[in-house]
Amino acid sequence: MYSRRLEISVGGFVLFGALCLAFLALEVSGLAQTRSTETYQISARFDNVAGLTARAKVSAAGVTVGRVIGIRYDDKTAAALVDIEINDQFATFSADTSASIFTAGLLGEKYIGLATGADTVFLKDGDVIYDTQSSIVLEELIGKFLLNMGSNK
Amino acid sequence: MLGYLQRIGLAALSQLSNLGRAGLILAQAVFGRSRAGIHWHLLIDQVYAVGVLSLSIIIVSGLFIGMVLGLQGYTILVNYGSEQALGQMVALSLTRELGPVVTALLFAGRAGSALTAEIGLMKVTEQLASLEMMGIDPLRRVVAPRFWAGVISLPILSLIFVSVGCLGGALVGVSWLGIDSGSFWANMQASVSFYDDVVNGMIKSVIFALVVTWIAVYQGFDLVPTSEGIARATTRTVVYASLAILGLDFFLTAVMFGGI
Amino acid sequence: MSELLDPFITVENVVFRRERRLIYDGISAHVPRGKITAIVGPSGAGKTTLLRLIGGQLIPGSGDIKVDGLSVNQLKRKQLFELRKRMGVLFQSGALFGELSVFDNVAFPLRVHTELDDDLIRLVVLMKLEAVGLRGAFDLMPYELSGGMQRRVALARAIALDPEMIMYDEPFVGQDPIGLGVLLALVKRLNQALDLTSIVVSHDLKETLSIADHVIMMANRVVAFEGTPQAMRGSEDRLVQQFLNGSPDGPVSFHYSAPPLLEVV
Numbered sequence: 195m196y197s198r199r200l201e202i203s204v205g206g207f208v209l210f211g212a213l214c215l216a217f218l219a220l221e222v223s224g225l226a227q228t229r230s231t232e233t234y235q236i237s238a239r240f241d242n243v244a245g246l247t248a249r250a251k252v253s254a255a256g257v258t259v260g261r262v263i264g265i266r267y268d269d270k271t272a273a274a275l276v277d278i279e280i281n282d283q284f285a286t287f288s289a290d291t292s293a294s295i296f297t298a299g300l301l302g303e304k305y306i307g308l309a310t311g312a313d314t315v316f317l318k319d320g321d322v323i324y325d326t327q328s329s330i331v332l333e334e335l336i337g338k339f340l341l342n343m344g345s346n347k
Numbered sequence: 348m349l350g351y352l353q354r355i356g357l358a359a360l361s362q363l364s365n366l367g368r369a370g371l372i373l374a375q376a377v378f379g380r381s382r383a384g385i386h387w388h389l390l391i392d393q394v395y396a397v398g399v400l401s402l403s404i405i406i407v408s409g410l411f412i413g414m415v416l417g418l419q420g421y422t423i424l425v426n427y428g429s430e431q432a433l434g435q436m437v438a439l440s441l442t443r444e445l446g447p448v449v450t451a452l453l454f455a456g457r458a459g460s461a462l463t464a465e466i467g468l469m470k471v472t473e474q475l476a477s478l479e480m481m482g483i484d485p486l487r488r489v490v491a492p493r494f495w496a497g498v499i500s501l502p503i504l505s506l507i508f509v510s511v512g513c514l515g516g517a518l519v520g521v522s523w524l525g526i527d528s529g530s531f532w533a534n535m536q537a538s539v540s541f542y543d544d545v546v547n548g549m550i551k552s553v554i555f556a557l558v559v560t561w562i563a564v565y566q567g568f569d570l571v572p573t574s575e576g577i578a579r580a581t582t583r584t585v586v587y588a589s590l591a592i593l594g595l596d597f598f599l600t601a602v603m604f605g606g607i
Numbered sequence: 608m609s610e611l612l613d614p615f616i617t618v619e620n621v622v623f624r625r626e627r628r629l630i631y632d633g634i635s636a637h638v639p640r641g642k643i644t645a646i647v648g649p650s651g652a653g654k655t656t657l658l659r660l661i662g663g664q665l666i667p668g669s670g671d672i673k674v675d676g677l678s679v680n681q682l683k684r685k686q687l688f689e690l691r692k693r694m695g696v697l698f699q700s701g702a703l704f705g706e707l708s709v710f711d712n713v714a715f716p717l718r719v720h721t722e723l724d725d726d727l728i729r730l731v732v733l734m735k736l737e738a739v740g741l742r743g744a745f746d747l748m749p750y751e752l753s754g755g756m757q758r759r760v761a762l763a764r765a766i767a768l769d770p771e772m773i774m775y776d777e778p779f780v781g782q783d784p785i786g787l788g789v790l791l792a793l794v795k796r797l798n799q800a801l802d803l804t805s806i807v808v809s810h811d812l813k814e815t816l817s818i819a820d821h822v823i824m825m826a827n828r829v830v831a832f833e834g835t836p837q838a839m840r841g842s843e844d845r846l847v848q849q850f851l852n853g854s855p856d857g858p859v860s861f862h863y864s865a866p867p868l869l870e871v872v
Binding site for chain 3: 476477481482
């Protein structure tokens with residue numbers, strides 16, 4: 195039977211749903227942070243990007259400054275080109291900035307760490323970083339270790 | 348041998364005609380002439396019956412599933428030292444899959460079967476026939492409001508389920524198991540994309556709502572008007588709707604997430 | 608005699624099948640205007656089906672059904688809609704809307720089909736309830752009423768729009784003698800007071816014949832008898848006689864068809 199109380203509870207239901215949507219947008223998916231700001235794009239050339247994925251974090255001094263938006267293979271140089279999107283508020287990376295691929299935790303995901311250099315010219319949209327450190331591939335590390343062990347004998 | 352083939356053929360034909368009837372019922376209920384005013388009240392009544400009354404089971408289920416995800420996730424991730432990833436594991440599982448699917452399954456069982464029984468009872472007590480004889484289209488008055496109420500309520504219930512689930516996972520992970528609150532939420536936010544995960548989950552929910560409500564409403568409208576007929580129809584609603592949900596989920600997941 | 612009465616409804620050579628079963632094998636009958644017509648016959652003879660055919664809920668395989676000159680089975684949706692407003696139907700189960708009160712049930716057709724304001728609707732509803740003797744029960748819910756009272760409320764709803772005809776589908780089933788008497792008196796009184804054409808489908812023969820002006824008896828997929836109650840009682844047809852007397856055996860046989868016992872034993 196139609197009644198005021200019923201109407202109120204239905205309105206409350208819909209409102210609750212809207213609140214949950216807002217919660218999901220802000221707290222669960224971090225919408226406000228990533229979508230509302232302007233970014234600029236640069237690329238970085240790596241010898242090996244094993245384990246790095248799209249949307250991986252890009253940070254400097256531990257602070258997230260952007261995201262990986264694409265990974266390509268450049269057959270002219272036989273290297274990997276990683277496209278990075280950096281927040282406009284961080285526009286002071288020098289032209290000789292270095293980029294390294296790190297691992298979060300022992301078996302965590304890969305992310306890119308940027309370390310700014312001494313150059314007074316700053317990176318802008320479309321620039322490329324050449325000073326890079328590739329990701330650590332476990333097999334190569336073990337191989338090197340064994341080699342070292344062997345040569346010490 | 349021929350007789351066997353004949354039976355299969357007849358069965359297929361009757362399924363086809365059932366599908367056709369179901370389609371006609373859907374079309375008439377959705378697109379028929381509108382008489383506003385009366386139907387707004389009916390819609391609100393039905394959203395209450397189908398949505399608000401399902402809140403308790405959805406919230407409790409969401410909470411427990413979120414908490415179990417948190418617990419199970421932790422015990423697995425801690426082996427790899429990756430327990431900070433718990434937040435994203437819980438959130439992604441819920442927003443992409445468990446939220447839409449489990450909510451839809453619960454909905455089919457609770458609200459779907461109630462819908463079928465209600466419409467079936469109206470058919471048995473000749474209320475549908477008397478509406479017809481009074482010159483009122485029972486599809487417009489009885490079926491349409493219930494259909495739209497389902498389509499509106501289920502996505503809302505899904506949102507509530509996912510939110511409560513994430514909170515449940517946080518409850519277990521942060522408060523009980525001691526994961527750092529900051530990294531729990533930060534990791535979650537970094538890996539859950541609003542458009543790719545939350546919105547896709549909502550789209551799934553809307554599609555499930557359409558299918559489940561359609562099945563429930565059709566089974567109620569088309570059943571054999573006896574008490575046994577109602578019992579069989581409600582069972583059919585739950586079974587067909589559940590299968591449809593699971594099948595559609597696979598298809599939708601492949602389309603939405605398989606591409607990435 | 609029948610020819611002098613003005614037919615409101617005519618049924619001509621109607622053939623009707625449900626699934627594979629033949630229900631009517633070319634039946635013809637008519638319902639005189641302004642009178643009470645009883646449709647009687649053994650169970651399963653398809654009496655309720657005839658009501659549904661007249662109301663346009665079912666379409667005959669062949670033949671014609673005319674209500675006040677209009678061919679029901681050929682009407683378009685909108686025209687059928689208009690015709691149905693002139694018909695009232697009392698279903699076997701009453702078919703009240705369980706979630707509405709007695710008042711709202713009777714008011715329902717008024718609210719849907721007319722633009723009358725609330726005061727007028729209230730007046731009409733109370734008058735209709737008064738006609739069936741239930742004005743005092745106007746704010747009760749259907750589940751609080753007995754079966755007989757539910758039927759009377761359904762009757763009030765059926766006459767809410769002042770129809771020209773009413774069809775009663777087994778109105779006396781399950782009624783105690785008093786309830787039965789009340790309903791019988793109501794049917795007769797309403798028919799006269801509102802100048803209705805009434806059709807009563809029933810297998811309560813004695814009661815129905817006591818108020819009927821015209822009788823149609825259906826059996827074996829055809830019309831077994833049509834005429835006045837007196838003519839029916841005087842009929843020499845064996846089937847009619849078996850039905851009137853309630854004899855267990857006759858043209859409607861006691862034994863379901865089977866080979867002779869001696870052959871089986």
